Amino acid sequence: MTEAPLPNSFRTQPDERGHFGQFGGRYVAETxxxxxxxxxxxxxxxxxxxxxxxxxDDLLEHYVGRPSPLYFxxxxxxxxxxxxxxxxxxxxxxxxxxxxxxxxxQILLAIRMGKTRIIAETGAGQHGVATATVCxxxxxxxxxxxxxxxxxxxxxxxxxxxxxxAEVVPVQSGARTLKDAMNEALRDWVANVHDTFYIIGxxxxxxxxxxxxxxxQSVIGKEARAQLLARTGRLPDLAVAAIGGGSNxxxxxxxxxxxxxxxxxxxxxxxxxxxxxxxASLSGGRPGILHGNKTYLLQDExxxxxxxxxxxxxxxxPGIGPEHSWLHSIGRVEYTSVTDKEALDAFQLLCRTxxxxxxxxxSHALAAVAKVAPTMAKDQIILVNLCGRGDKDIFTVAGHLGxxx
Amino acid sequence: MNRLASAFAKGHAALVTFITAGDxxxxxxxxxxxxxxxxxxxxxxxxxxxxxxxxAIQAANLRSLGAxxxxxxxxxxxxxxxxxxxxxxxxxxxxxxxxxxRGSDWxxxxxxxxxxxxxxxxxxxxxxDGELGPALRGAGIxxxxxxxxxxxAARLPMVLGGSSGFVYYVSVAGITGKQQAAVDSIADAxxxxxAATDLPIAVGFGVRTPEQAGxxxxxxxxxxxxxxxxxxxxxxxxxxxxxxxxELTRALAAAAHGAKAGA
Numbered sequence: 015m016t017e018a019p020l021p022n023s024f025r026t027q028p029d030e031r032g033h034f035g036q037f038g039g040r041y042v043a044e045t046x047x048x049x050x051x052x053x054x055x056x057x058x059x060x061x062x063x064x065x066x067x068x069x070x071d072d073l074l075e076h077y078v079g080r081p082s083p084l085y086f087x088x089x090x091x092x093x094x095x096x097x098x099x100x101x102x103x104x105x106x107x108x109x110x111x112x113x114x115x116x117x118x119x120q121i122l123l124a125i126r127m128g129k130t131r132i133i134a135e136t137g138a139g140q141h142g143v144a145t146a147t148v149c150x151x152x153x154x155x156x157x158x159x160x161x162x163x164x165x166x167x168x169x170x171x172x173x174x175x176x177x178x179x180a181e182v183v184p185v186q187s188g189a190r191t192l193k194d195a196m197n198e199a200l201r202d203w204v205a206n207v208h209d210t211f212y213i214i215g216x217x218x219x220x221x222x223x224x225x226x227x228x229x230x231q232s233v234i235g236k237e238a239r240a241q242l243l244a245r246t247g248r249l250p251d252l253a254v255a256a257i258g259g260g261s262n263x264x265x266x267x268x269x270x271x272x273x274x275x276x277x278x279x280x281x282x283x284x285x286x287x288x289x290x291x292x293x294a295s296l297s298g299g300r301p302g303i304l305h306g307n308k309t310y311l312l313q314d315e316x317x318x319x320x321x322x323x324x325x326x327x328x329x330x331x332p333g334i335g336p337e338h339s340w341l342h343s344i345g346r347v348e349y350t351s352v353t354d355k356e357a358l359d360a361f362q363l364l365c366r367t368x369x370x371x372x373x374x375x376x377s378h379a380l381a382a383v384a385k386v387a388p389t390m391a392k393d394q395i396i397l398v399n400l401c402g403r404g405d406k407d408i409f410t411v412a413g414h415l416g417x418x419x
Numbered sequence: 420m421n422r423l424a425s426a427f428a429k430g431h432a433a434l435v436t437f438i439t440a441g442d443x444x445x446x447x448x449x450x451x452x453x454x455x456x457x458x459x460x461x462x463x464x465x466x467x468x469x470x471x472x473x474x475a476i477q478a479a480n481l482r483s484l485g486a487x488x489x490x491x492x493x494x495x496x497x498x499x500x501x502x503x504x505x506x507x508x509x510x511x512x513x514x515x516x517x518x519x520x521r522g523s524d525w526x527x528x529x530x531x532x533x534x535x536x537x538x539x540x541x542x543x544x545x546x547x548d549g550e551l552g553p554a555l556r557g558a559g560i561x562x563x564x565x566x567x568x569x570x571x572a573a574r575l576p577m578v579l580g581g582s583s584g585f586v587y588y589v590s591v592a593g594i595t596g597k598q599q600a601a602v603d604s605i606a607d608a609x610x611x612x613x614a615a616t617d618l619p620i621a622v623g624f625g626v627r628t629p630e631q632a633g634x635x636x637x638x639x640x641x642x643x644x645x646x647x648x649x650x651x652x653x654x655x656x657x658x659x660x661x662x663x664x665x666e667l668t669r670a671l672a673a674a675a676h677g678a679k680a681g682a
Contacts, residue, residue, distance in 0.1 A: 031546065041515055041542045041550075043471045045567040045592050048574060187477050193468060200470045205593035207569060303515040303542065303550075304468060316490045317520030319467040 024271035024346050027337060032221020034340035040220040042306045045204045054222040056127050061229070066122060073118045074233060077151065078108045080115075082234075084241035089367040097251065097390035099383060101400045102238040102266065105372065111402035112234060112262045113144035117213055119230035121148040124211035131210045132156045135199040137164055137192035137258075138327035139171025140373075140402060141215030146180035148213075156180040159198040161191035164327055171406060189321045192331050196305050216259025217335035220306030224336050231265025238397055239269050250397035251390065252277045256378040257349070258293065258329035260338045262401035267347060277348065280338060281382040283324035284351035293322030294351040295334040296342050309336040325354035325410065326374035328402070352381040358414055360384055361404065373402030374410065422508035422536050423561055423584040426458040427619035431676040432636035433458035435621050436668060437512065437646030439465055439479035441488025443653040445496050446503075447661040452649075453507050455668025456676065459585075459621075459642065460500070461539065464493055464513030471541045473596035475647040478654055490517060494533045501534030510563060510584070512539040515550065523554035530560050537561035537584040545577045552581050561585075566612060568592050568604070575615050585619040585642060586612060590626075590635075596647025599625040606638035613639070629674035636678035643675045 027034045032054075040050055060066040074080040083103045091099045104112040124132060132149050134156070136142030142158040149156035158175055162184040165172055175182050188194035203212045217227040235253075242250060253270055255263035257280045270276045285292035292298055295310040302311040304319060312320040312332035322330040341347040352360075360380035364372050372380065379398050387396055404411070412419050426433050436457040438448050442465070452460055465483040469476060493511070500509055511518075511530065518526050518540055530538060538560055543550050545564065555562045561584030569592055570578050579586065588608060590600040605622055612620045622635050623644025632643045649667060653660040 040544060040546050042544060043541055043567075044544055044565045044578065045569050045589065047544045047546065048569045048571060187474070188467065188481070197468050197470045201473075201594045204471065205591075205597070207592055302520055305470075306542075311516070313516065313520070315520075317466075317516040317518075318484060319516070 034337045037308050037339040038336035039308050041303045042220045049207045057222050057226050078114050081237040087368050093367050094387040096387040097394040097396045099396050105400045105403035109144045111140045113141045116227050116230045117144040117148045120213040129211035133202050134213045135159045135195040139168040143174050145213050146175040146178035150178045158182050159195040161185050161195045163190045216261040217264045218259045228264045231261050232268045234265040235269035249276050251394040253397040254279045254379045255399040256281050256375045258331050260335035266399040280349045281378045282351040283329035284353045285323040291323035293324040293330045296349045297351050307336045309339045328375045352378050356381040371404035373404045374407045376400045426508050427641050433642035434672045434675040435459040435642045435644040437461040439463035440493040441483035442479040443660045444658050449500050451661040451665035455665045456672025459508045461510045461512045466514040473594040475596045475651045479650045494529050497533040508536040510537040515542045523551045527554040527558035531558040537563045539563045565589050579616045585621050588622045589624045590622050591624050602634045609639045629670040632671045633674035633678045636675045
């Protein structure tokens with residue numbers, strides 16, 4: 015229960031070269047290396063600067079609406095008939111998901127570095143909206159790269175970004191989804207390194223991004239840990255989060271890594287099933303190098319990247335943040351996966367039992383909880399990160415339920 | 420003297436040409452490059468996610484992968500090239516994941532067996548050299564590093580250390596095939612690199628025409644790299660691209676070989 019890392023801490027990664035065990039690193043073109051090194055140096059200074067932390071905390075409190083509530087879910091607990099289920103309600107944040115925590119931190123870094131133009135990639139559009147939001151707040155021009163396929167299926171978020179003043183660029187290259195949007199953002203960055211800051215949306219990419227995104231998102235786990243201790247006098251038996259790139263999950267897990275009594279469960283998207291199309295990099299992939307880091311990837315035997323599939327546009331990325339790959343390899347976090355169908359069932363279960371419409375991303379975490387809660391005792395506690403709200407997903411869900419809106 | 424060193428010791432600037440393996444009739448294209456006067460051949464290994472490439476080479480990557488090109492196919496093309504052209508240096512260029520996915524020792528051994536002279540890996544900077552560098556050096560394959568306008572004096576020794584064959588100067592901060600850097604800035608950069616290394620300096624990214632190639636050769640560079648302009652011809656002419664590719668190569672070679680440094 016101490017804040018300081020233990021001698022054998024799981025919380026001291028990455029090393030000075032940005033490696034989490036064999037994962038992570040800085041696999042970028044030479045043009046980007048000096049900038050990556052500058053970013054790392056500036057992040058070290060910002061981390062040690064109380065004024066930076068104070069501004070970050072102030073924005074999180076008054077702009078984002080933190081701390082987000084910790085909520086005991088009585089009817090879901092009763093319906094599942096096992097462990098008590100508690101939600102960290104990051105879906106109540108400004109912009110409707112955890113993504114904003116990271117964007118606030120990164121735009122403060124961009125301003126510290128004197129950058130005057132912001133770029134980002136987005137899949138479902140949540141990170142794009144959060145980035146466009148902080149750019150509007152700070153008056154910086156914002157370009158969001160989004161796969162043309164995602165632009166088509168996420169029109170409400172595209173319109174939100176435009177309302178917020180961002181330019182949304184539909185990416186026509188490759189498979190025209192999230193990974194291609196990230197490729198295009200990297201191409202923009204390499205051509206505009208002098209004035210442009212790239213706000214990466216998940217705890218992946220070249221060092222120091224996995225570390226700094228994790229640090230900004232760790233507010234989730236720090237708050238939840240303190241809130242649960244205050245409310246129940248104890249830590250959870252299990253903490254659960256959904257994983258695409260893994261930023262909400264690492265944000266929840268990291269403050270608990272050295273609490274040996276707390277089991278941690280990350281939930282990947284099994285799509286149509288692990289033997290079919292899916293987005294479960296740990297369960298169905300192997301280590302490789304993409305987008306600046308070494309991590310588990312969906313790939314063929316030649317190392318060509320395979321498209322991920324999930325009902326949730328926020329989870330269908332063929333990679334995963336490198337710290338998750340490391341936590342998987344050492345066994346500190348257990349990783350499982352649930353299918354589109356299971357997530358859809360859990361989505362509806364939460365709507366009806368608690369009056370909360372979750373995003374399809376945390377619906378994956380809920381589906382895993384629905385499996386494990388009944389096997390646990392009634393005095394045990396499961397903490398779930400409800401990382402996004404479901405407004406954006408109602409058209410997708412309606413489609414799958416055969417309803418025309 | 421090895422093949423790469425010989426290619427840069429002909430008394431004129433070397434023409435370095437790039438095509439993507441498996442895009443079009445690769446053996447015929449490679450022969451056309453050699454016949455047209457290319458001094459060094461870069462054979463691109465296609466990747467699903469070519470982050471450093473512009474639209475022309477992205478499209479070539481997708482065409483090649485769409486046609487089912489595998490790593491084994493590319494190595495076979497290299498081996499066949501070596502049999503047909505014993506003296507022309509061949510460099511594989513691409514991204515880290517396809518090169519390292521079976522282990523760097525495997526890749527280095529395959530390169531050596533296929534008669535490959537060097538490897539350019541876009542997304543392994545010196546900081547991650549261990550991923551590929553030791554295996555290539557152990558197998559006698561040159562690791563050709565990229566230097567860029569953002570490689571400052573502090574980084575340059577690290578970039579050049581462990582590099583061999585030649586240094587590929589990326590003349591623009593950007594992706595392949597796009598804008599062209601000013602010749603003045605190229606001349607300055609080449610002079611800066613030459614002060615720091617004895618390796619030949621080849622300049623690329625955004626070089627499309629014989630005029631540009633000639634100007635770069637005249638700026639003091641030891642080589643000029645042309646890729647996207649050739650790859651676009653393959654995109655336009657498909658299986659019949661060897662003729663147009665050979666023609667452009669001849670014009671580029673005449674310009675690069677005829678230019679006098681300082682002229």
